[in-house]
Amino acid sequence: MEISATGRLEVRITAADVGKRVSVRRLADAAGSGEKFTDTVGVLASWDDGVLLITRKSGETVRIPEASLVAGKVVPAAPARRRGPAATYEELARVAARAWRPVESERLGGWELRAAAGFTRRANSVLPLGDPGLPLDAALDAVRRWYAARGLPAYVQTATGAEGTQELLCAELEERGWEREVTAELWIGALAPVADRHEGSGVVLSREADEAWLARYQRKGVSDVALKVLGSGPSVWFASIPAEDGGAPAAIGRCVVDGRWAGFAAVEVDPALRRRGLARRVMAALSARALDEGASAAWLQVETDNVGARGLYAGMGFAAHHAYHHYRSA
Structure with a gap:
């Protein structure tokens, strides 16, 4: 936490820091009746009407009343991986997409709309790598229409937990009532x-x-x-x-x-x-x-509750790179 020259904790973040990775401490009891604190680290997704939304690496969004803050600061991005191949989120997202192609796709700016008659969410969801070229609400309306025309639910695949992932988009989707149905992780390792x-x-x-x-x-x-x-x-x-x-x-x-x-x-x-x-x-x-x-490098995807598979892959030298999620339109 940020400590002033007098040794007191300080809140050194503002609404201007939306989109940055922050670390905050707040009173566990929002009313301030206790002395216990809760720490949260993640991307500051929004700060509106006295409430902060922080998206953690796991994709969980935490709502924090501004009045409960006792300290806060901007922190560097998560440390680079110390084992396994170096890789960016965008590189892995594109590689994973090429390995599981839909039978039909269409571009919406930097977004790819994918469909395969409902066979797996990965092949029937939007991959948002870049700007859709429209305001977000208009883009999401276009997404709903595209999938409705094919008799499919509208899904958007997002990612969290690495540089360049989509914590802000996750928060925007949740604010608009989109429901996160599945969370999994992409793991990488040496081949x-x-x-x-x-x-x-x-x-x-x-x-x-x-x-x-x-x-x-x-x-x-x-x-x-x-x-x-x-x-x-x-x-x-x-x-x-x-x-x-x-x-x-x-x-x-x-x-x-x-x-x-x-x-x-x-x-x-x-x-x-x-x-x-x-x-x-x-x-x-x-x-x-x-x-x-x-x-020379390997990747795979594993759901967060698949304990057996996670143990197997960890024993083979794989480790999580980022989490990814599928949001379904309300």
């Missing part, structure tokens, strides 16, 4: 350590998702549109470990190689065969192939 686990033991690689692979995939009844999305990307590989009984594979995975990046998705294991290293074998085989194609 070679993952490939080092590869022993060539029974993992089959293919350029297409065949019937066996789809039998293990969690999304059943995959349509032609879904197959197009699954097969989209610069260089797509599917991996599977055949089951001993000839049924659905014991484990599967998908990888898209795009320049220096290899993106992993759909890593799934037969529930009866979990904790036997099958997911690691799938990812190792895909990583070895990605290395052969010139990739």
Whole structure:
């Protein structure tokens, strides 16, 4: 907290600091009857009518009455990552978008409107990288009309927690009644350590998702549109470990190689065969192939409540880069 020369805490932020990363301390009891404090760090999204909105790295928006502030200051951006590949949010957002292409898209200034008959939010949401070229309310109206014409709900995909992410847009959407339905994280790591686990033991690689692979995939009844999305990307590989009984594979995975990046998705294991290293074998085989194609870094997406997957990926050297969210129109 900011401390004056007299040793007293001071509030050194104003409404002019909207858009900056701040650290504030406030009374836990807004009425001021207690001595306990609460600290909040995040992007100052707005300061209107005596209320501050601060968006944390997780995407959570905290409302803080101005009257409860006891200290506050502008703070530097979060420290750069100390392990794994260097990457900007925009680079990763574009790489992830190329790895999961919609069947239809349209530009609205710097926003990309994406649709794929409702198959996954990622392929049926707006990716707002830049200015839409319209006032926000007009842009959101255009988004609603575009998705309504296709019989789809309107979603906007935003991100928080890294330089260049969209904390301000998150706050604007929440103010307008858009509901955040899903929060996940994009994790990155070095590719070679993952490939080092590869022993060539029974993992089959293919350029297409065949019937066996789809039998293990969690999304059943995959349509032609879904197959197009699954097969989209610069260089797509599917991996599977055949089951001993000839049924659905014991484990599967998908990888898209795009320049220096290899993106992993759909890593799934037969529930009866979990904790036997099958997911690691799938990812190792895909990583070895990605290395052969010139990739050196890896990314993947994992939901915040998927404890098992987060433990697996952390053990393989991955760490969170930023959080991303899907907001649905009210």
